[in-house]
Amino acid sequence: MPISNPPALAATFSPAVMKALASENFGPVAARVERLLEPHESDAKPLGQAFNDAHSRLLASYQSEYSYKNQIVSKIVLGRHSLTTASALIEQPMSASVADVLVLNGTSTVYEVKTDLDSFARLQAQVRDYIRHAEYVYVVVSERRASTAKKNVPEEAGIITLRPRGNLSVIRPAPSNLATLRHTDIFRLLRTGEALSVMRATGGDPQKSPSGHARDVAYAHFRALPLLQAHEAVVQALKLRSTSARALLSDPGFPSSLRSLAYATELSVIGSNRLSNRLKLPISAILDSV
Numbered sequence: 001m002p003i004s005n006p007p008a009l010a011a012t013f014s015p016a017v018m019k020a021l022a023s024e025n026f027g028p029v030a031a032r033v034e035r036l037l038e039p040h041e042s043d044a045k046p047l048g049q050a051f052n053d054a055h056s057r058l059l060a061s062y063q064s065e066y067s068y069k070n071q072i073v074s075k076i077v078l079g080r081h082s083l084t085t086a087s088a089l090i091e092q093p094m095s096a097s098v099a100d101v102l103v104l105n106g107t108s109t110v111y112e113v114k115t116d117l118d119s120f121a122r123l124q125a126q127v128r129d130y131i132r133h134a135e136y137v138y139v140v141v142s143e144r145r146a147s148t149a150k151k152n153v154p155e156e157a158g159i160i161t162l163r164p165r166g167n168l169s170v171i172r173p174a175p176s177n178l179a180t181l182r183h184t185d186i187f188r189l190l191r192t193g194e195a196l197s198v199m200r201a202t203g204g205d206p207q208k209s210p211s212g213h214a215r216d217v218a219y220a221h222f223r224a225l226p227l228l229q230a231h232e233a234v235v236q237a238l239k240l241r242s243t244s245a246r247a248l249l250s251d252p253g254f255p256s257s258l259r260s261l262a263y264a265t266e267l268s269v270i271g272s273n274r275l276s277n278r279l280k281l282p283i284s285a286i287l288d289s290v
């Protein structure tokens with residue numbers, strides 16, 4: 001059945017909705033939750049199942065940017081790897097660009113999404129930014145754009161296609177870009193606390209950092225490290241982020257359609273528990289409580 005308003009339905013899969021459902025008062029997003037149901041569907045359906053069913057409809061007929069991101073997380077982080085060996089960062093700034101998904105396992109891989117509505121105009125500049133921050137770069141497109149992607153995607157990046165049922169297929173493997181990584185750029189991926197942790201893990205002493213200059217001291221230590229060691233240390237530090245995502249995704253009942261949002265939304269322990277409980281409720285209970 002065709003979706004009456006695909007962009008509106010796709011907008012339901014957003015960090016704002018996740019945060020609202022994890023908060024004590026989620027009234028403002030009630031109207032968005034209602035969009036998950038088709039006119040003929042019962043509001044007795046559990047909220048998590050409604051998210052899954054709506055996402056399946058989007059995958060089949062309207063592959064939004066979120067659909068791509070969620071399949072990357074599902075098929076790569078949780079499919080090819082696991083919660084204990086891999087993690088993901090969503091919308092990660094890298095110089096003048098923002099990587100759609102950064103997957104961290106034994107190395108770092110950027111996945112840049114180009115939906116059928118996106119242009120390749122900025123792709124050259126984006127790839128130049130990404131290869132200074134991550135070992136591998138992939139551009140992810142629909143099957144219908146595979147031939148166009150081959151003409152537009154730089155050689156430094158690989159190509160993956162998203163199929164209508166959600167599977168990912170590698171069309172062109174990505175080469176390693178370790179030689180183009182830069183200390184300055186990969187260090188900028190770190191928060192100050194992470195930078196100090198990296199300093200400690202690689203033989204430095206954060207306690208000797210003058211007050212107000214901890215990050216500068218951490219960088220001075222970092223840039224003296226061999227590049228491969230520096231990259232590995234950054235990967236390990238970034239993998240420790242997203243504790244709320246790991247908690248949510250370790251629940252076998254957590255909706256597969258919300259995996260990317262779990263990584264994109266930082267929640268407290270209380271918020272994560274509240275969200276998990278609400279996803280098990282029928283939509284009617286969600287709407288009646290507003």
